[in-house]
Amino acid sequence: MENSTSSAKDARSTVDEEDRGNTTEQKTREEILFHEETIDLGGDEFESEGNETVSEDSNNFIDKLNEQMMESVIISDSPNNSEDDTGELGCLQEMVEQMEAKDNQNSRAEVGKEELLSNESETEHEETPKDISEIGTDDQASLKEESIQETEKDEPKLGDNIPAETKPNGIDESKPEDQISSPSTSKPSTEVEPIPVCTIFSQANNANAQPQLFLPDGFEPQMVKSPSFSSIIETPVKSNPQVVQPSPSLSKFFGDTVNTNTLASDFFDSFTTSNFISVSNPNASSSVPEQMSSLSNGGESSCAQSNPTFSVGNGRLEASGPQASLETTQSPKPFSQIQAVFAGSDDPFATALNMSELDRRNDAWLPSEETRNVLISVATQQYSTVFIDKENLTMPGLKFDNIQGDAVKDLMLRFLGEQAAVKRQVLNANSVEQSFVGLKQLISSKNWRAAVDLCGRLLTAHGQGYKKSGLPTNHTTDSLQLWFVRLALLVKLNLFQNAEMEFEPFGNLDQPDLYYEYYPHVYPGRKGSMVPFSMRILHAELPQYLGNPQESLDRLHNMKIICTKILENLEQGLAEDGSMTNITQENRQASVQLWRSRLGRVMYSMANCLLMMKDYVLAVDAYHTVIKYYPQQEPQMLSGIGRIFLQIGDIKTAEKYFQDVEKVTHKLDGLQSQIMVLMNRAFLHLGQNNFAEAHRFFTEILRIDSSNAVANNNAAVCLLYLGKLKDSLRQLEGMVQQDPKHYLHESVLFNLTTMYELESSRSMQKKQALLEAVAVKEGDSFNTQCLKLG
């Protein structure tokens, strides 16, 4: 142990390791002993400042002024860490013998061993790059005492790995360490062999965890491998572009679940880590452009037939009939030869007035200075051409033609055979009316992929189809609504990358041609933005799902500024846009209400985004602000904040919030608040590690509301932690069978399949049964990953 405490640690890591590679097993044994000592020795090894007796400085000043290094302290759990080291080798040896004994006939042991093996190499992959960097810093300077200390501390631990690995001739003798981490050199073929558990996992995990693993904790800096290992190292998994690849939305925002320590997960063969497959849609790939164009033609023609319904589908003020035929590419001069048509011609005048009041209120938006100028010039030069830079125009187009597909059916084909798959019937874009009615039908039946497709068709009919991006076009209320629906559904399907691509031509949603004033002939007298407010929210929220929450916050902040400004205008007796329009008190009140709730919605998104960024302090503040705008949601919001604190681990503050909820709901009565209080109590017990009590409270909720999905699911989860797997399964299965329409939820199914995997080796059949149930009830938007049918 002495040498590791010496101050010349820097040089050790590289050289020593190689030395050790050649040592005999005795030495390895020593390493193990060392290891254990390190843990107990604690910080004794750090000598304090060298004090030369003769030069006696006045110490207190030095303390303050000289930058003295902090000393690293070894953490140990010393109080009851027993020191008995006898027999540890014996144990290892025994283990090995067992394994060897079984090696020939007992496949299970083999599996176990192989798991270890591939795990070992997995470790390699992850750590190599880090080591190098660490070593680099160690060499650099002695300022970084902490990193050196780290080296020193962790080193011994690796003692039992490294020698084994670096040993070029890992012969299967009774060298215990060798056996455990059997060097891959001795079994070159194992990597190739389909020992399923590990290989699958390592891939899945690599993809998820590798990028992050490098950053965080400067661990095991001293891992040095023999060159023979480096050959196994895979090139860093290329960040898959995840187009059409739904990511699991299962709470990835908390805890370290994302940064998984892959090492051990591989070993838990029963706990098949969810290796979500990307259900990429073949049609969405760009490698088949011909197919796409032909499809888009098809779409166009089919829409040509359906044009009438398209316009009839919305009985709104804005007539969209004529525009459909407008798609002949035009100069930016908008609609110069077209007469505006009021579709609702039989509407009484009063209704029209009222509508315009509503329109003004809802469509109000404050354009940027630049855009405002363009709009003014359009208004003043109505009959002459206004030239606008192409880059200031919005020219959207479908970026991918068809993401339609049914992952459930694909799985059925794979696991249940063609016959079963034929029975799977879901609506698709062809089977509904080619109109808003059909679109709504698809959405409510949860066939969102088909709905995205139908939106695409309708947009194609509008001239904004595939490959139309970058071509001049005109916008209508309906075309923007269609875009909103399409993009919103893409987000709902977790196809963020796709949504981003198609959002891109819209810029920051402030281009002049997105305002009604740009089309004075089509929308005479109408003002404001064509972009629905919800689309702005969607646009602002999107970057956070693509790993850029800062951009989301920026966008949300801009929205907040405009909403606040509009509210100011209203308070000052002006119209929303700051003009001097007369507004009745009643309408003003309604408008204030609308814009307050919109501002609240922006704050909501901000809070969610901050939560995603794990900036809990700000997130909690933001949720408090939301309460001001949505006072009716106070109990839910306070409970939510309480859960945030639970997630952080701050149980006391969580409890405080839960008590506040009880105070607030005390005034109200009713089932919902009662449930909320019980739910919070259950969560509190969960935070206190008391699963039995938590289960009691969840069950209590079920007594009041037997169909409460959350309570049902959570009670089942508690049962598992109490060691009652069968009971837990019974509860979940019962729930799913009782009301599959509501309970075939991703999270429930995920829990269920996880438990199936824990329960027996025959989880496959049970999962397939779930697939059948899903096939009957769920639309094409179902996220099949939760079934873990891999």
Place this chain on the structure above:
Amino acid sequence: MDVNQPKQEHLLALKVMRLTKPTLFTNIPVTCEERDLPGNLFNQLMKDDPSTVKGAEALMLGEMLTLPQNFGNIFLGETFSSYISVHNDSNQVVKDILVKADLQTSSQRLNLSASTAAVAELKPDCCIDDVIHHEVKEIGTHILVCAVSYTTQAGEKMYFRKFFKFQVLKPLDVKTKFYNAESDLSSVTDEVFLEAQIQNITTSPMFMEKVSLEPSIMYNVAELNTVDSAGESESTFGSRTYLQPMDTRQYLYCLKPKQEFAEKAGVIKGVTVIGKLDIVWKTNLGERGRLQTSQLQRMAPGYGDVRLSLETIPDTVNLEEPFDITCKITNCSSERTMDLVLEMCNTNSIHWCGVSGRQLGKLHPSSSLRLALTLLSSVQGLQSVSGLRLTDTFLKRTYEYDDIAQVCVVSSKVKQES
């Protein structure tokens, strides 16, 4: 999915799953307004979604618990919990089942099974469940060894085992630093300040429930991590009760030797054990961890035989203008009387005024003398007062005193203006 089906030669299947705390399901809210194309469709979809919070569907953090999706990380001081399930996959009754779970670390082997008794029989499709817990006390490789033995209907004794390996990582980085407060009369320091930096080196936020210093028997400790404001003690860390990954917090403690030890000056000289830090933290849904540092040790400052300390010194002085300081010289030796000569050596910036090499006279043990000295600085800025040498003529030993104090030297103009 033959993944989970190793060769079917054993009648029982052993499954293991680590039980980290469950997580809460988060959903992605997509809303629209009444007047938008979908009408209230999107909002209705969110209402129907069982994972949303009813009445506040746009709240991302739901209430639905989901089981851990992967092994995750395990850190020193945390509790390793695992579900062990042995399931009878066959269609025959199996007898005398014994399930044993051991944890092999690099230094020891622990038995984690709750019961050691054999189960008499296990019917088809039934299982034996066990949840094991173990507080992790070592860093590095751990191997969970699960062994199952049983007897088939035919009376054949069967046995198999499985190994699950995982790494235990270090959650915290702790660094400490001692500051000595000087006492007036003796050479023995009075108070010791301990500054501890605790860094979260995990990948998740960490709530610090307790960070306290358990002093050794010689000391009393006062924690200096709260500020009294309006009668309430407020944490110096404010409302941020948790540490983000890689965040560091600084804790401060003041240690005073207990009366009985303070008197026995000798005890506190040299290396002393100060105490240890006790750290309790919590993470996701109250997952708890606890660590203690090893005994923190400190080298008490040794002042040797002669100690020179400062009584007075101005903080700011004018450039090239003499100023006075008062030093105190103490004979710390136990029984030796000294005869001291003071030498003053100029440095680049500090120039001593007066005669160098003057006799200070005899100094008896444990007595001290005060000495007024004059000096000036020729360089602006923060200057270090150095260059005093005391020579004990009896032993011909010289003691050097450098960097005794710092003064701020300013141009005299500046001083006048201000």
